[in-house]
Amino acid sequence: MTFLxxxxxxxxxxxxxAGARWVRIGLIGVAIFxxxxxxxxxxxxxPTSAGAAAFHTLAGMAFLLACGATFVTADCVSYExxxxxxxxxxxxxxxxxxxxxxxLVAAGLNAFYALLGMAPVLMLPLLAGGxxxxxxxxxxxxxxxxxxxxxxxxxxxxxxxxxxxxxxRDAALxxxxxxxxxxxxxxxxxxxxxxxxxxxxxxxxxxxxxDMMPALKLKSIWISFALVHAEAWLLLLLAAFxxxxxxxxxxxxxxxxxxxxxxxxxxxxxxxxxxxxxxxxFRPIAPVAYSFLRLxxxxxxxxxxxxxxxxxxFGSAAGVMGLGMxxxxxxxxxxxxxxxSGLFAWVxxxxxxxxxxxxxxxxxxxxxxGARGIVRDQWFALMRVLRGPLILVVIGALPHAAxxxxxxxxxxxxxxxxxxxxxxxxxxxxxxxxxxxxxxxxRVKRPIAIVGWAVGLVDVSAIVISYVVVFVIANLxxxxxxxxxxxLWSVALPFLFTLKNVxxxxxxxxxxxxxxxxxxxxxxxxxxxxxTGADSGGxxx
Amino acid sequence: xxxxxxxxxxxxxxxxxxxxxxxxxxxxxxxVNQGDLFGFIGSNGxxxxxxxxxxxxxxxxxAGAAIIFGHDVVREADAVRHVIGYMPDFFGVYKDMEVTEYxxxxxxxxxxxxxxxxxxxxxxxxxxxxxxxxxxxxxxxSRGMQQRLGLARVLIHDPRLLLLDxxxxxxxxxxxxxxxxxxxxxxRLGKTxxxxxxxxxxxxxxxxxxxxxERGQLIYSGPVQGVRDQVSSGKVVWAxxxxxxxxxxxxxxxxxxxxxxxxxxxxxxxxxxTEQTDHSLVADVLxxxxxxxxxxxxxxxxxxxxxxxxTKGETQ
Ligand SMILES: Nc1ncnc2c1ncn2[C@@H]1O[C@H](COP(=O)(O)OP(=O)(O)OP(=O)(O)O)[C@@H](O)[C@H]1O
Ligand SMILES: [Mg+2]
Numbered sequence: 001m002t003f004l005x006x007x008x009x010x011x012x013x014x015x016x017x018a019g020a021r022w023v024r025i026g027l028i029g030v031a032i033f034x035x036x037x038x039x040x041x042x043x044x045x046x047p048t049s050a051g052a053a054a055f056h057t058l059a060g061m062a063f064l065l066a067c068g069a070t071f072v073t074a075d076c077v078s079y080e081x082x083x084x085x086x087x088x089x090x091x092x093x094x095x096x097x098x099x100x101x102x103x104l105v106a107a108g109l110n111a112f113y114a115l116l117g118m119a120p121v122l123m124l125p126l127l128a129g130g131x132x133x134x135x136x137x138x139x140x141x142x143x144x145x146x147x148x149x150x151x152x153x154x155x156x157x158x159x160x161x162x163x164x165x166x167x168x169r170d171a172a173l174x175x176x177x178x179x180x181x182x183x184x185x186x187x188x189x190x191x192x193x194x195x196x197x198x199x200x201x202x203x204x205x206x207x208x209x210x211d212m213m214p215a216l217k218l219k220s221i222w223i224s225f226a227l228v229h230a231e232a233w234l235l236l237l238l239a240a241f242x243x244x245x246x247x248x249x250x251x252x253x254x255x256x257x258x259x260x261x262x263x264x265x266x267x268x269x270x271x272x273x274x275x276x277x278x279x280x281x282f283r284p285i286a287p288v289a290y291s292f293l294r295l296x297x298x299x300x301x302x303x304x305x306x307x308x309x310x311x312x313x314f315g316s317a318a319g320v321m322g323l324g325m326x327x328x329x330x331x332x333x334x335x336x337x338x339x340x341s342g343l344f345a346w347v348x349x350x351x352x353x354x355x356x357x358x359x360x361x362x363x364x365x366x367x368x369x370g371a372r373g374i375v376r377d378q379w380f381a382l383m384r385v386l387r388g389p390l391i392l393v394v395i396g397a398l399p400h401a402a403x404x405x406x407x408x409x410x411x412x413x414x415x416x417x418x419x420x421x422x423x424x425x426x427x428x429x430x431x432x433x434x435x436x437x438x439x440x441x442x443r444v445k446r447p448i449a450i451v452g453w454a455v456g457l458v459d460v461s462a463i464v465i466s467y468v469v470v471f472v473i474a475n476l477x478x479x480x481x482x483x484x485x486x487x488l489w490s491v492a493l494p495f496l497f498t499l500k501n502v503x504x505x506x507x508x509x510x511x512x513x514x515x516x517x518x519x520x521x522x523x524x525x526x527x528x529x530x531x532t533g534a535d536s537g538g539x540x541x
Numbered sequence: 542x543x544x545x546x547x548x549x550x551x552x553x554x555x556x557x558x559x560x561x562x563x564x565x566x567x568x569x570x571x572x573v574n575q576g577d578l579f580g581f582i583g584s585n586g587x588x589x590x591x592x593x594x595x596x597x598x599x600x601x602x603x604a605g606a607a608i609i610f611g612h613d614v615v616r617e618a619d620a621v622r623h624v625i626g627y628m629p630d631f632f633g634v635y636k637d638m639e640v641t642e643y644x645x646x647x648x649x650x651x652x653x654x655x656x657x658x659x660x661x662x663x664x665x666x667x668x669x670x671x672x673x674x675x676x677x678x679x680x681x682x683s684r685g686m687q688q689r690l691g692l693a694r695v696l697i698h699d700p701r702l703l704l705l706d707x708x709x710x711x712x713x714x715x716x717x718x719x720x721x722x723x724x725x726x727x728x729r730l731g732k733t734x735x736x737x738x739x740x741x742x743x744x745x746x747x748x749x750x751x752x753x754x755e756r757g758q759l760i761y762s763g764p765v766q767g768v769r770d771q772v773s774s775g776k777v778v779w780a781x782x783x784x785x786x787x788x789x790x791x792x793x794x795x796x797x798x799x800x801x802x803x804x805x806x807x808x809x810x811x812x813x814x815t816e817q818t819d820h821s822l823v824a825d826v827l828x829x830x831x832x833x834x835x836x837x838x839x840x841x842x843x844x845x846x847x848x849x850x851x852t853k854g855e856t857q
Contacts, residue, residue: 005649013637084633087599088694091622092650248599 002093006102007109010076014110017446026456027065028117031058033464034334035121051128058122059139060332062115063206064339066146067175069111073154074171076103077243078161086247096244100155100236107151115143138221142205145228149202152235153178159243165296178231179203199224200231288364288374289381292351298385305343306389306396312336313396313426334463338455341433345454348382348434349441353450356442371516375438382434390427397426404494414491421494428501432458435508442515462500469496548611550575550702550733551596555605558591558757565591566757568605573735573750575701578728580744580751580765581737582848588757589737590630593704596735597627609702626695630706632687633694636680640671640690643679644697651698665693669723685716692723703727703734709743721747741768741848753848768848777840778811778820783833792830798822 035054077099080086089099119140125131153175154167161167182201185194198204204224292298316333352374355361364374401419405412436458440450551573558566566588573579583589594600596607598618606613612620635643641662648658666672669689674682682690688708695703708724709717724734725747738744744751745765752762761768782789786804793802793811799822801812811823820839827834 002650002652005646008649009635009638009642009646012642013635016637083635084629084631085635087629088627088633088647089650091597091625091627092647092698093652094650248601 002095003098003102003105006094006099007106010103010106011109014106023448023452024114024117026452026460027114028121030334030460031061031118031121033467034058034061035124047128048130051125051130053130054128055122055125055131055136055139057332058118058125059143061335062118062139062143063146064332064335065114066111066143066150068150069107069147070150070154070157070171070175071168072107072111073103073151074157074167075161075164076107077155077158078164078167081162081247090247095240096159096242096247097237097240099243100159100240104151104155104236107154108148111147111151112144115147138205141225142202145225145232146202146206149178149228149232149235150175152232152239155239156235156242159239160246169297178235200227202228204228287367288351288377289384291355291360291364292378292381293384295350295354298347298350301343301347302385302389303392305340305347306392308336308343309340309393309430310396312340313393313400316400338459341429341459342451342455344386344430344433345437345440345450345458346447347385347437348378349437349439349444349450349454350447351378351381352438352441353444353447365516375512375516378438382438386430386434390430393426393430394423397423418491418494421491421498425494425497425501428498428505429458432501432504432508435505435512439508439512439515442512458500458504462497547575549573549608550577551607551609551735553592553596553605553607556592556595556602556607557604558588558595558600559603564757566595566602569754569757569759571752571759571762573733575733576728576731577733577735577750578724578748579733579735580741580748581735581754582739582741582744582751583737583754584739587754589754590706591757592754593627593706593735593737597625597704598622599627623698624701625704626698626700626702627704628691628695628706628708630710632691634679634687634690636678638679639675640666640677640679640682641675643690644693647694648697653698661697661699665696668696668726669693670719685712688712689720689723692720696727701731701733703732703736705734705736707737707739709736709738717743776813776819778813778823779836779838779840780809780811780823780827780834781807781836782809782827783835785832789827789830789832792832793823793826796822796826799826 034057077086080089122136126133126136154171157171157174158167161170179201182197182199182204185197188194199220201224205221205228208221208224312333312335315336352361355364361374365371401422404418404422405415433454437450437454440453444450444453549572551571553569553571556566556569556571557564569588569592581589581592591600595602596609596614598614598621601615606615608614609621610624612624614621635646638646644662644665645658648661649655653661663672663675666675669692671686671689671693674686679687679690688711692705692708695705705724709720712720721743724736728734736744736748741751741753748765750763751765751768753760753768780789780793786807786809790802790804790809793799793809798814798818799811800814801810803810813819813822820837824834824837
């Protein structure tokens with residue numbers, strides 16, 4: 001076993017990245033924030049139920065984080081394949097299992113630390129009561145197990161993939177499969193066997209640990225825990241085997257091409273040039289918009305983001321309206337919301353980011369397209385990608401808007417205004433995220449920075465600030481009571497968000513134009529001809 | 542070691558490799574002796590990289606075998622990996638690491654004990670002339686430096702055979718010369734080196750043996766000088782006489798060792814029949830025949846010309 005050098009290397013590289021630390025700190029901050037709100041906002045809960053609510057919220061967040069860990073390992077071997085370093089590793093004494101184990105330990109340590117950072121926060125609900133030590137113990141154990149299997153799934157995906165997009169996609173699909181397949185037979189026919197099968201899913205322990213635990217159930221939980229644990233190691237074994245057998249694969253390809261190169265090549269060899277493609281794919285448009293839309297799975301990503309946003313909005317609406325467990329839904333929708341925001345930012349920032357990397361940007365800047373064309377056409381293309389998904393986002397915001405109107409009983413106008421603002425924010429929020437993401441795409445060095453900064457600044461900070469404002473105003477308005485002025489909830493807060501969104505759009509736009517030294521794009525006269533009627537289809541001059 | 546014939550460093554027999562139904566390498570028979578600085582020459586797509594990858598166990602041959610210091614590259618891949626150092630035609634560096642970190646990492650992967658590693662790392666850095674860049678981030682190194690770092694990595698486990706795929710490509714003339722100096726030094730240290738290149742003249746001065754492949758087939762293998770000889774059958778000599786050019790031509794035509802004689806402007810172009818004869822024959826014939834020889838020169842065939850003739854300018 002020679003896996004230690006790999007662990008050392010990975011940890012050293014990660015330590016050199018300031019981003020990783022900030023992500024961790026940010027996570028803990030968010031955890032504390034969501035935990036404290038139950039105690040601080042005086043929601044009228046007893047300390048015990050507030051404790052339980054906080055615990056379930058934290059558990060829900062940790063659950064999502066552990067699921068997300070699959071992406072941590074998903075590109076860890078494939079990037080070496082792209083860079084051509086993978087083969088060099090295998091020239092040394094390293095074997096497939098060394099590489100897999102080394103990468104797993106490094107990634108695992110990091111993810112583990114992130115989860116561990118939440119542990120002190122977890123003490124708070126425990127102290128407040130509402131959860132038992134046993135419950136905390138099982139939750140922690142189940143989450144660690146989930147973490148392990150998520151990392152293992154990522155590893156299986158990465159040992160076969162070459163591009164990052166592919167690795168992430170494979171990891172996501174495989175992970176969903178690993179979570180869900182044991183439940184599928186149970187849907188078709190219920191028998192002892194099919195329900196026993198369920199214990200193969202990492203979800204089994206997580207779902208069941210919330211219930212009371214008689215001894216019999218405890219036993220089945222132990223069994224499920226052990227089975228899932230074994231499953232994770234089997235997956236790792238599989239990854240090691242696949243890697244040992246397939247590390248040469250990259251050399252059977254001439255050279256692993258970057259996404260851009262591959263696309264350009266496909267484009268060049270395509271039997272039908274893009275201008276002859278059917279109109280429903282897209283009409284001939286400006287070259288930048290074309291490149292933007294050619295990026296792999298932009299549409300899928302945008303739809304994914306919209307679906308996540310939809311789930312988040314619906315979940316929080318359901319939670320607030322008291323359907324199901326409000327506590328459980330409180331932090332999870334926020335995480336979903338952040339996830340969707342991050343995806344939107346990535347969809348928007350990706351083009352500039354990858355074009356900078358591949359040198360395409362410099363080429364474009366030297367053509368008549370120019371800086372203005374780059375900024376403008378990107379926005380234009382982005383709108384095409386976002387059209388459909390935005391509708392879904394807006395639908396997701398409907399329950400919220402309905403709630404605001406319902407709250408405004410008696411003062412219909414205010415309620416209506418609030419509802420309109422809420423709907424507008426659903427769209428403006430995405431715009432803010434995408435503009436900011438575009439600007440980040442022109443600046444940052446790593447893809448995760450686009451997501452991190454966009455979510456951190458546009459979403460988290462704004463929420464925190466608005467919470468503070470609400471907190472202050474609420475306490476000023478009724479120093480002892482819990483009742484917020486209805487006006488505040490339904491209008492002032494959405495209005496604040498609208499301001500924030502517009503502010504971010506305007507600011508990112510200014511920054512982007514300054515970055516490229518080009519006059520504004522958002523002015524009506526500068527919009528693409530196709531928007532204002534006649535589609536010139538040509539290059540901007 | 543002197544009594545038994547020394548083990549060849551590399552011996553291939555009928556080495557072939559197909560990609561799909563395209564044959565990149567067919568029936569390569571090659572012997573590289575220990576201590577050789579062996580030049581591996583071919584134009585783009587000739588199959589150099591393919592061969593080196595097979596030798597370094599990155600690719601498996603479709604047919605044939607390759608033995609490196611007595612170990613088969615397929616069956617005893619692990620043993621082979623210990624005696625070779627392979628530098629691919631791309632860098633294969635981690636841009637986010639520091640120079641010493643990088644070498645230390647690979648040292649650890651080769652299980653060099655920690656105590657010994659530090660010294661090894663500084664030794665190889667010294668050898669490739671990167672000592673001042675110890676703490677630099679690799680991404681911040683220039684291309685030439687990254688290439689040298691690649692060479693340093695190859696040396697870290699003290700392999701007996703170095704397989705270097707175009708180590709001098711992309712280097713400026715000065716860096717090229719320095720690279721060649723390093724290789725010579727390594728040869729002095731007893732390493733066997735195979736270096737691939739497109740450029741014959743680049744290798745001429747340092748390699749003691751070369752081979753030329755074209756379209757996956759071996760065209761020549763042997764000493765550098767031999768390449769020239771192989772193509773110089775039909776060597777051309779130009780002679781100039783003070784007067785009576787026609788008589789001189791008649792004189793030359795009678796000699797059996799001379800294949801062809803013709804007048805070109807005021808010079809006589811003489812094509813010799815065999816490689817073994819040289820231009821002294823022409824002088825001899827003319828002087829004996831009483832012609833007043835005033836100038837005699839041999840057509841100098843440049844190595845590039847040789848290369849062009851050998852490969853017939855074919856690329857894939
Ligand atoms: N993975 C592959 N799939 C298909 N064909 C390949 C592959 N790798 C190499 N080839 C083909 O094999 C032949 C030899 O390639 P190779 O890379 O060995 O050439 P080379 O001599 O190293 O050329 P260069 O001087 O350009 O590096 C080429 O015709 C190439 O197209
Ligand atoms: Mg090559």
